[in-house]
Amino acid sequence: MDIKLTIDGKEIEVPQGTMLLEACRKAGADIPTFCYDPDLKLAGSCRMCVVQPKGWRNLVASCVTPAQNGMVIETESSDVVEARKVVLELMLARHKLTCHTCEKDGECNLQDYCYRYGVTESRFAGKVHNLFKDDSNPFIERDYDKCVMCTRCVRACEEITGARAINVMDRGHHAHIATAYDGSLEDSPCVFCGQCIMVCPVGALSSKIAAGQGKPAQNDKVMTTCTYCGTGCTFELNVKNDKIVGVTSNRDAEWSPVNKGALCVKGRFGWDFVNSPERLTTPLIKENGEFRPASWDEALDLAADKIKAVKEQYGPDSISMFSSARITNEENYLAQKLMRAAIGSNNVDHCARL
Amino acid sequence: MTNSINELENDAKCVFLIGTNTTENHPVIGYKIRQNVLKNGAKLIVADPRRIELAELADVYLPFKPGTDVALFNGMMNVIISEGLADREFIETRTEGYEAMAKVVENYPPEAAAEICGVDAADIIKAARLYAESEASSVCYAMGLTQHTTGTDNVKSCCNLALLTGNLGKPGTGVNPLRGQNNVQGACDMGALPVVFTAYQAVTNDEAREKFEKAWGVKLSGVNGLTLTKTINKAYEGEVKGLIVIGENPMVSDPDLHHVEEALDKLDFLIVQDIFLTETAQKADIVLPGVSFVEKDGTFSNTERRVQRVRKAVSNVGDSRQDWEILCELSTRLGYPMSYNSPEEIFEEIRTLTPSYAGMTYARLEGKGLPWPCPNEDHPGTPFLHKEKFNRGLGLFHAIEYLEPAELPDEEYPIILTTGRSLYHYHTGTMTRKAKGLDEYMPENVVQINTELAKDMNIIDGEVVRVATRRGNIELKAEVIDGIRENVIFTYFHFAEAAANVLTNADVLDPVAGIPEYKVSAARLEKIQ
Ligand code: SF4
Ligand code: SF4
Ligand code: SF4
Ligand code: FES
Numbered sequence: 001m002d003i004k005l006t007i008d009g010k011e012i013e014v015p016q017g018t019m020l021l022e023a024c025r026k027a028g029a030d031i032p033t034f035c036y037d038p039d040l041k042l043a044g045s046c047r048m049c050v051v052q053p054k055g056w057r058n059l060v061a062s063c064v065t066p067a068q069n070g071m072v073i074e075t076e077s078s079d080v081v082e083a084r085k086v087v088l089e090l091m092l093a094r095h096k097l098t099c100h101t102c103e104k105d106g107e108c109n110l111q112d113y114c115y116r117y118g119v120t121e122s123r124f125a126g127k128v129h130n131l132f133k134d135d136s137n138p139f140i141e142r143d144y145d146k147c148v149m150c151t152r153c154v155r156a157c158e159e160i161t162g163a164r165a166i167n168v169m170d171r172g173h174h175a176h177i178a179t180a181y182d183g184s185l186e187d188s189p190c191v192f193c194g195q196c197i198m199v200c201p202v203g204a205l206s207s208k209i210a211a212g213q214g215k216p217a218q219n220d221k222v223m224t225t226c227t228y229c230g231t232g233c234t235f236e237l238n239v240k241n242d243k244i245v246g247v248t249s250n251r252d253a254e255w256s257p258v259n260k261g262a263l264c265v266k267g268r269f270g271w272d273f274v275n276s277p278e279r280l281t282t283p284l285i286k287e288n289g290e291f292r293p294a295s296w297d298e299a300l301d302l303a304a305d306k307i308k309a310v311k312e313q314y315g316p317d318s319i320s321m322f323s324s325a326r327i328t329n330e331e332n333y334l335a336q337k338l339m340r341a342a343i344g345s346n347n348v349d350h351c352a353r354l
Numbered sequence: 355m356t357n358s359i360n361e362l363e364n365d366a367k368c369v370f371l372i373g374t375n376t377t378e379n380h381p382v383i384g385y386k387i388r389q390n391v392l393k394n395g396a397k398l399i400v401a402d403p404r405r406i407e408l409a410e411l412a413d414v415y416l417p418f419k420p421g422t423d424v425a426l427f428n429g430m431m432n433v434i435i436s437e438g439l440a441d442r443e444f445i446e447t448r449t450e451g452y453e454a455m456a457k458v459v460e461n462y463p464p465e466a467a468a469e470i471c472g473v474d475a476a477d478i479i480k481a482a483r484l485y486a487e488s489e490a491s492s493v494c495y496a497m498g499l500t501q502h503t504t505g506t507d508n509v510k511s512c513c514n515l516a517l518l519t520g521n522l523g524k525p526g527t528g529v530n531p532l533r534g535q536n537n538v539q540g541a542c543d544m545g546a547l548p549v550v551f552t553a554y555q556a557v558t559n560d561e562a563r564e565k566f567e568k569a570w571g572v573k574l575s576g577v578n579g580l581t582l583t584k585t586i587n588k589a590y591e592g593e594v595k596g597l598i599v600i601g602e603n604p605m606v607s608d609p610d611l612h613h614v615e616e617a618l619d620k621l622d623f624l625i626v627q628d629i630f631l632t633e634t635a636q637k638a639d640i641v642l643p644g645v646s647f648v649e650k651d652g653t654f655s656n657t658e659r660r661v662q663r664v665r666k667a668v669s670n671v672g673d674s675r676q677d678w679e680i681l682c683e684l685s686t687r688l689g690y691p692m693s694y695n696s697p698e699e700i701f702e703e704i705r706t707l708t709p710s711y712a713g714m715t716y717a718r719l720e721g722k723g724l725p726w727p728c729p730n731e732d733h734p735g736t737p738f739l740h741k742e743k744f745n746r747g748l749g750l751f752h753a754i755e756y757l758e759p760a761e762l763p764d765e766e767y768p769i770i771l772t773t774g775r776s777l778y779h780y781h782t783g784t785m786t787r788k789a790k791g792l793d794e795y796m797p798e799n800v801v802q803i804n805t806e807l808a809k810d811m812n813i814i815d816g817e818v819v820r821v822a823t824r825r826g827n828i829e830l831k832a833e834v835i836d837g838i839r840e841n842v843i844f845t846y847f848h849f850a851e852a853a854a855n856v857l858t859n860a861d862v863l864d865p866v867a868g869i870p871e872y873k874v875s876a877a878r879l880e881k882i883q
Contacts, residue, residue: 138791162388191777192795193381209791222667225654227647228780230533231359231382232656237648237667244648244668257722258359258656264381266780266792271648273788274668278630280643281672291631291641296675296683303640304687306623310596316575320585320594323546324601325538327644327677328652328664330700332537332544333552334681334692335600341570342690346548346557346579347594350541351602351781352533 003069008076020062020073021049029075032084032113034201035150036063039251039260040159043151048087048113052077059083085117093124095202096132096145103210104203106217110148131176135184139192139208139269142185144176147204153177153196160262165190177204192265198249209269210246214238219245223255227326228266233259235267247271307343316344323350357492357528358658358725358737359383363390365526368397368488370481372423372512373498373873377407378777380496380532380657384408387494397488399481401426402498403772404802404844405837414481417839418471420772421502421759421874426478427511428756429467431459431518433482440486444520448743451751455514458753470756472839486519490526497534497774501872503760505864510752517749523740533657535781536647540655543710543726548579552708569707572690581868583608583860590617598625600677601644605633606782606850609870610825610860627680629671632784633850643674650676652697653719655726659736661714662723759874760862763841767823767876769807770842771857779848786848799849800833803879807841808834811881820880821845826856829882843879847872 002013007027014023019042024031034046044064051062054072059080074080091110099105114120131144151168154177158164165188169178179188197205210216219238226233234256238246247268249261283299284291294302310318321343323335332350339348362369363386377384384407390396391411400409401416401423409415418426434440435456445452464482468475485491493516499508513529521527533539545551555562558576567574580588586608588594597618608614618624618637626638629646651666670676678700682692694700698716705711713728713735724735740749763770778796779786786792801821803813813819815834820827821843830845830852838844847854858872 138794159389159393161385162392191377191381193385209789220667222665223663224647224665224667225536225656225662227536227785229380230535230538230657231380232536232654232658232660232662233382234662237665239667242668254721258658258660259382262382262385265777266381266786266789269791270780270786270789272790273785274646274648274671276630276788278788279646279671279674280629280631280635280641281674283643283673284631284638284641286639296673299640299642300680300683300687303623303625303642303684306625306639307596307598307688310622314595317577317579318594319596319598320580320589321598322582322585322600322602322604323541325535325541326601326647327541328537328650328697329540329544329655329661329704330652330697331600331677331681332541332546333700333704334678334685336545336551337570337692338681338685338688338690339598340551340557340566340574341572342685342688342692344575346575346577347585348546348579349548349582349585350538350546351535351582351604351607352538352542352547 003067005067005069005071005073007073014067018067020051020060020065020067023067024051024062024073024075031062031075032109032116033063034109034148035152037152037155037199040152040155040199043155046087046148046150048084050080050083051075052080081117084113085119088114088117088119089122089124091148092119092122094129094145095148096143102146102203103206103215105215108203109201137185137192139265140185140194140197141206141208141211143204146202147177148202149175149177150201152199152201153205156195156199160195161191161193163189163191163193166196192269193263194265194268195262198251198261207246207269209272210238213245214240216246216248221248223250226263226267228270231258233263233267235263237271244271244274311343317347319343319345320347323348325350325352355528355530355532355658356522356739357525357530359386361526361738362386362492362494366390366396366490366492367526368399368484368491370399370485370491370493371408372401372493372495373500374494374496374532375402375404375406375498375774376494376532379534379775381777383532397484399484403839403842409837413484414477416471416473416477416481418473419839420770420842421504422471422756423499423502423508424504424511424754425462425467425470425756427515428459428462428754429464429471429478430482430485431515432462432467433464433479434486434518435459437483439483440518441520445518449517449749449751451753454753455751458755462756485515490524491519491521492526492528492530493521494530494532496532498873500867501869502874503862503864503871504757505869506866507754507757511754514751514754517751522749523738523742525738528738531657534775536656537654539657539659540653540661543655543708544704548581552704553710566707583863583868583870586614586617586860589621592620595622597621597623598627599634600627603632603634603782603784605637606853606855607847608860609855609858609872611853611856612826613860627677628784629674630784630788632782642680643672644677644680645670645674650697653701658725660723660725661711661719663716663719760871761859761874761876763876767878768841769877769879771821771823771875771877772842772844772873773847773854773858774844776846776848779846781848783848783850799830799846799852799854801830802833802835802838802844804838804840804842805834805836807879808832811879813879813881818882820882821857822878822880823857823859823875825859828852828854828856843877
């Protein structure tokens with residue numbers, strides 16, 4: 001059954017049970033959020049998403065308040081704006097403001113909302129917590145001096161990956177994100193999937209593999225399919241100056257139908273082999289047991305000559321080809337076509353069985 | 355897979371994993387199965403000689419002896435039949451061959467099966483009931499099921515189980531091989547196999563051959579070709595004289611590496627097209643530098659048959675070339691000119707010859723891709739197969755007896771060695787060993803040894819030991835764990851410097867599929883002093 005409500009003067013209808021946040025967004029309101037994540041259980045803890053229902057005494061957190069028939073909502077009233085500013089100031093009070101060197105610069109919710117509400121400094125400032133976690137793992141940087149305690153990482157770790165490596169430790173002012181016993185990720189059930197980085201709204205969690213090579217907000221993004229296992233996860237290659245500098249998630253099921261942005265350690269952190277100095281850059285021909293660089297014409301002519309000579313002397317079935325489970329469909333098609341049509345043998349296989 | 359990946363998270367009420375260490379080898383599928391158990395209360399059955407991560411969540415965990423899969427399936431089916439849990443209607447309307455299968459299965463009461471498999475009969479009974487009584491049960495497997503001399507039998511047994519309980523053709527059911535490599539499905543679909551053209555059209559079928567002869571304008575051979583493992587053997591015997599290898603590394607991935615090396619040494623020529631100077635490329639006469647996945651356009655087909663786009667993000671490295679261009683150049687020089695303007699143009703040709711891809715275009719693949727079969731441009735693709743009927747009409751039961759693995763432990767080699775992959779590496783390590791984080795996190799191979807066995811042999815965690823088989827031996831660190839059967843040891847095959855495939859057996863293959871028995875070799879563990 002649908003219910004009707006008015007949001008910023010606009011009447012809309014939503015199904016019963018819809019949360020106010022969704023209703024507001026449907027009405028075109030831009031509601032800021034930290035702890036809300038469409039794929040995770042609701043936390044309702046950051047209070048950034050507050051809105052004002054007419055006639056109610058208090059502002060409500062829209063992400064956890066069901067819409068009711070007849071409600072009249074204001075999403076940017078002066079009370080709402082003031083409340084959101086307080087939330088931001090409290091966050092700034094314990095935030096290491098190093099935006100210039102932060103990987104999240106340009107797509108950070110805290111930065112964006114401070115800009116939007118003109119919050120430059122905090123009335124509550126003073127306490128530096130020193131929560132940076134010196135974690136020797138090669139994949140994930142954990143700088144909790146930038147953490148806003150939204151707990152999205154904790155929920156993603158549990159509800160997407162199921163690793164339960166991290167949780168909230170201690171209460172109140174001392175609350176922070178930690179593994180059991182506050183140790184390193186390597187000594188926890190962490191599987192380095194990086195789902196926590198994917199959901200973190202600020203720069204508290206970031207990729208060590210991509211660090212310093214280009215801020216994701218400034219990189220070009222190209223959607224592609226993972227080159228490792230057969231699951232077929234898709235992700236965004238981050239490109240800067242014609243170089244791969246990182247991998248980020250696209251959480252839209254239309255573009256990431258299998259994994260919805262979730263990845264494993266190989267997909268998220270295993271891409272840098274493409275930049276290895278050991279990549280082959282020129283054809284090679286072996287002479288007297290040693291390779292020497294060759295031109296394409298020379299190498300291809302020699303390859304063709306060798307194939308032709310063997311085919312002439314021993315027939316086409318004396319030649320075999322191993323195509324590859326790594327290369328594309330188009331390339332596999334051409335490989336078997338070459339073997340069958342140009343050489344004349346069905347001796348083509350790949351390592352499906354290995 | 356007969357069914358789609360997301361059904362494992364949303365639709366399956368019971369998931370039966372056999373021979374798949376899903377959270378390490380298909381991590382994202384592993385997450386989904388785990389969430390289905392945790393959030394929706396799906397039942398989970400795990401059969402694996404190693405206590406894999408998902409075993410911790412399992413309702414039944416069967417640490418069965420490597421290579422006894424058929425006995426396990428037959429035991430479960432025996433319970434299902436004798437307890438009246440079979441889906442009679444499905445069997446009558448959609449299958450044939452039931453009687454012969456049931457007759458064989460009679461010989462495997464749970465106690466007998468349990469004896470062969472080295473597990474409790476009560477657990478076989480419990481697993482059988484869970485699988486048969488759940489509303490939708492899905493069985494998933496990987497190389498743990500197939501890399502045996504009886505691999506084909508194992509897969510057929512798996513199908514028997516699904517047919518017996520009607521667990522096919524519906525969401526959340528199916529027989530679901532989880533394929534280990536990004537485009538192994540696509541390579542098969544594209545006819546990179548010795549017996550078929552694209553879409554599994556047999557090279558021995560006159561009609562199929564005529565179709566391709568017409569399209570390609572050339573006479574084609576109707577003789578089945580050599581599989582990969584046979585090629586190596588024939589090269590060793592001197593019958594195969596020339597080999598072209600594209601993006602594969604048999605010098606690490608194939609069984610019995612000493613044998614592989616000798617075979618490659620005998621060739622008149624070896625041409626390797628790759629992105630790194632792999633162990634195999636080092637043996638080549640000519641090396642042709644192709645490009646990596648970030649430098650190319652094209653498509654991959656994942657394990658659920660979904661064809662998805664791969665997109666070029668950066669330029670070729672140095673003077674390397676697009677793999678499709680290299681193939682065109684080579685073919686042209688061989689007197690069979692090939693020329694295309696783009697991978698999309700190649701795809702257009704593919705779909706005219708490949709019925710299951712006929713309805714796909716790059717434009718249609720743009721967002722979330724399409725799972726085949728997709729026979730025409732209005733077809734939405736097929737998330738799960740066999741809805742109303744099987745390809746052959748009726749689903750066929752196979753009567754299958756348990757056969758022992760080819761190489762059983764004996765006095766000299768008393769332990770079973772089994773091999774596989776780690777979460778942190780991929781196949782022969784050509785890529786992951788050059789990924790900084792992955793190689794730093796897991797820089798070397800280990801052999802997993804049961805605590806009791808280690809205690810008996812006085813081996814401590816981290817100590818370097820020697821593993822020997824009839825083929826050879828390697829030295830590597832011991833990882834002493836509880837979660838592995840006592841007389842089984844496990845090692846990874848990613849590491850060229852301590853290569854597991856020095857140890858594995860190339861002599862015995864599955865007679866149908868030609869798969870080597872990577873999961874069972876008789877081995878000996880030695881202390882080094
Ligand atoms: S990397 Fe994955 S497993 Fe590790 S803490 Fe983050 S979400 Fe959890
Ligand atoms: S680390 Fe990031 S995701 Fe986790 S609680 Fe802090 S801000 Fe939120
Ligand atoms: S990200 Fe991990 S699970 Fe996904 S396709 Fe790549 S290797 Fe497989
Ligand atoms: S987003 Fe609603 S309370 Fe955090």
